[in-house]
Amino acid sequence: MMEAAITERREAALNSAMRVEQLADSLSQAAATLHGAVMRAIRKRASQGENGISQTQAQAVFALEVALRQQANQLYADAAGHTVEGLDAAQRQLSGLLDAVRLSIARNDNVRHWISLATSLLNLGSAVIAGHPERILASVDKVRERLQTAPHG
Amino acid sequence: MSKDIVTSLPSRLCIVFSLTFALAGCAGARPELVQVRALAAEGSALNAFSELSQRHLDSYRRSRPYLSPQQDTQARLLAAQTRAAHADVTAIVQAIRLYLRALGQLARDDAFDLRKELASAGSALRAWPDSGINDRHVTAYATLLGQLSRLAGRSSQQIQLAQVLHDGDAPLQSLLEALDGLLRLYDKSGDNERDIVLGLLEIEIAYTDTPQQRLLTVLASSLRQDKSEEYRLFGLRHTLARKQLTLLAREHGRLAMAITNTPGAPP
Numbered sequence: 001m002m003e004a005a006i007t008e009r010r011e012a013a014l015n016s017a018m019r020v021e022q023l024a025d026s027l028s029q030a031a032a033t034l035h036g037a038v039m040r041a042i043r044k045r046a047s048q049g050e051n052g053i054s055q056t057q058a059q060a061v062f063a064l065e066v067a068l069r070q071q072a073n074q075l076y077a078d079a080a081g082h083t084v085e086g087l088d089a090a091q092r093q094l095s096g097l098l099d100a101v102r103l104s105i106a107r108n109d110n111v112r113h114w115i116s117l118a119t120s121l122l123n124l125g126s127a128v129i130a131g132h133p134e135r136i137l138a139s140v141d142k143v144r145e146r147l148q149t150a151p152h153g
Numbered sequence: 154m155s156k157d158i159v160t161s162l163p164s165r166l167c168i169v170f171s172l173t174f175a176l177a178g179c180a181g182a183r184p185e186l187v188q189v190r191a192l193a194a195e196g197s198a199l200n201a202f203s204e205l206s207q208r209h210l211d212s213y214r215r216s217r218p219y220l221s222p223q224q225d226t227q228a229r230l231l232a233a234q235t236r237a238a239h240a241d242v243t244a245i246v247q248a249i250r251l252y253l254r255a256l257g258q259l260a261r262d263d264a265f266d267l268r269k270e271l272a273s274a275g276s277a278l279r280a281w282p283d284s285g286i287n288d289r290h291v292t293a294y295a296t297l298l299g300q301l302s303r304l305a306g307r308s309s310q311q312i313q314l315a316q317v318l319h320d321g322d323a324p325l326q327s328l329l330e331a332l333d334g335l336l337r338l339y340d341k342s343g344d345n346e347r348d349i350v351l352g353l354l355e356i357e358i359a360y361t362d363t364p365q366q367r368l369l370t371v372l373a374s375s376l377r378q379d380k381s382e383e384y385r386l387f388g389l390r391h392t393l394a395r396k397q398l399t400l401l402a403r404e405h406g407r408l409a410m411a412i413t414n415t416p417g418a419p420p
């Protein structure tokens with residue numbers, strides 16, 4: 001149920017993002033058309049003399065074009081907002097996996113540790129049996145050292 | 154228990170040999186680990202994304218000289234909104250980076266490798282004289298070691314890796330898809346920035362045509378060429394970065410499938 005609600009929310013966000021992006025695309029296209037028109041008028045102005053488009057007029061049309069592009073970019077930013085909406089669940093899932101990996105590596109380090117400890121005990125035992133005092137002392141030290149560094153939990 | 158069986162020499166040898174076999178089982182190349190590590194180390198897609206999202210953040214600074222006061226007001230509002238949204242985007246990239254790094258750790262050859270520990274345990278076992286004293290303890294150790302090595306050894310690594318790749322695939326795909334979508338939007342937004350900057354130069358150059366304005370025309374045309382090239386290159390970078398993100402997503406999906414279908418791994 002939770003899962004379905006999250007998916008639904010995500011889909012709604014993506015739908016909004018898509019609609020907003022399409023609207024922004026149309027505004028960008030309108031701006032491009034306007035730019036094409038003003039540039040054509042500027043090129044024709046040499047043959048038109050007094051009737052050609054003035055710099056002030058061209059600047060006014062370009063200001064309109066900029067307004068359209070700024071509006072489009074505002075919408076692209078809104079679409080970006082929708083795009084990252086509802087992703088917290090996915091981010092949480094990935095973070096949860098991080099904890100699992102950390103635990104698993106720690107557990108493995110524990111296993112490694114206990115094998116080393118068991119090995120030290122075996123070495124101690126064989127030293128006792130073989131009657132080598134130096135080896136016994138060295139082994140006892142090793143076991144003590146490993147017990148002190150034993151991971152807890 | 155049957156003490157005579159566990160204390161007999163053949164049974165001791167048996168224990169030592171099975172340990173040796175367990176060790177041998179750990180050796181050998183492991184292509185799936187190499188591939189997972191390669192995927193985890195593949196930072197280029199996320200680096201490219203971070204760089205391009207930073208460029209998107211700097212859009213206002215670049216276009217500012219070209220804007221009228223009124224346009225500047227609106228652009229500043231948009232810049233503030235973009236900055237605020239950037240934290241969310243950074244969090245997504247960070248979540249993916251941490252996940253990939255953890256995958257890399259889990260796939261390390263030595264992460265679950267008990268060869269060294271088991272080898273010392275094996276020689277410690279062999280060092281026991283055949284006196285029959287405390288042999289039950291030796292057997293107990295050997296049994297314990299056998300169980301531990303099964304628990305934490307190679308197959309366990311494969312199982313854990315398969316589980317993480319499997320569970321991580323869906324969220325990772327969603328996040329990478331979102332980054333790809335963001336790049337598409339950044340690219341389109343960048344196109345509008347380009348057309349505002351280049352459009353202004355284009356129109357003003359057209360009216361800068363008297364001999365007195367010659368130097369101005371030259372400088373403006375040169376600036377326009379440079380800017381045009383800069384925008385063209387960043388357009389290509391967006392395309393490349395989106396391809397890299399798609400490749401990353403595809404490779405993770407492929408490995409999740411492949412390692413899950415390897416014998417001994419859970420579905």
